[in-house]
Amino acid sequence: MEKLNKIYSLYPTRGLKCDGCNLGEDYYSDGYRCIRYGLFFHKECAKSDQDVCNLYHPQHTLKIKAISIIEDANGECKLCRGNLPKMYYYCSICDFAIDLVCARKVVVLTIDIPSTHEHRLSLVPKMNIFSCHICKLFDDQFPYACDICGLSFHKDCAESTPELNYSCHPKHSLKRLTRVPSYTNxxxxxxxxxxxIVFYHCSI
Known part of the structure; x- marks a missing residue:
């Protein structure tokens, strides 16, 4: 709250989409709204820790950053590649930023039984340029690497299966794709x- 209160005039209320995490379009939550600008922040987002230690950036502590309505974050989350909202965690030394949602995620250090590889995969806790063995895309994120084979994977790719059955689409099985078909939105x-990068699709 300390960072937000320096920028916004907040009062407790309920609201939908949070300007701190960009989530909540479909449900009302307790939080705070700015009298002047109308921005809404979930209660848990507004009361986020001032500093966090994150295994994706172990060399420095990440500090909470809140920006005003007229400012633009001018960047994207280093983990999910989404546009940064009005609140995020930042390392000024490394110009490293992650959004509140990614900062809350549990960091998986090893994938012991990956669906797509026969050996255990370990997180490389620094941004590397690598080619994912599944989707073949070059990326500069945090790969999961096999020490035996020397192969690198995106986490989502490593944990994906070539095909799955899903209750929301019971008629056909869904196939794993890594390229968005041009006929979809x-x-x-x-x-x-x-x-x-990786998703499931029914061409039928």
Whole structure:
């Protein structure tokens, strides 16, 4: 709250989409709204820790940053590649930023039984340029690497299966894809968020 109160005039209320995490379009939550600008922040986002230690950036502590309505974050989250909202965690030494949602995620250090590889995969806790063995894309994120084979994977790719059955689409099995078909709108049919590197699709 300390950082937000320096920028916004907040009062407790309930609201939908949070300007701190960009989530909550479909449900009301307790939080705070700015009298002047109308921005809304979930209670847990407004009361986020001032400093966090994150295994994706172990060399420095990340500090909470809140920006005003007229400022633009001018960047993207280093983990999910989404645009940074009005609150995020930042390391000024390394110009490293992650959004509140990614900062809350549990960091998996090893994938002991990956669906797509026969050996254990370990997180490389620094940004590397690598080619994912599954989707073949070059990226500069945090790969999961096999020490035996020397192969690198995105986490989502390593944990994915070539095909799955899903209750929301019971008629056909879904196939894993890494390229968005041109005839789609490029968004998830359920949450409407832009598709990431690996996703599941029914061509039928």
């Amino acid at each position: 490029g968004k998830c049919c359920l949450c409407k968020i832009k598709l990431h």
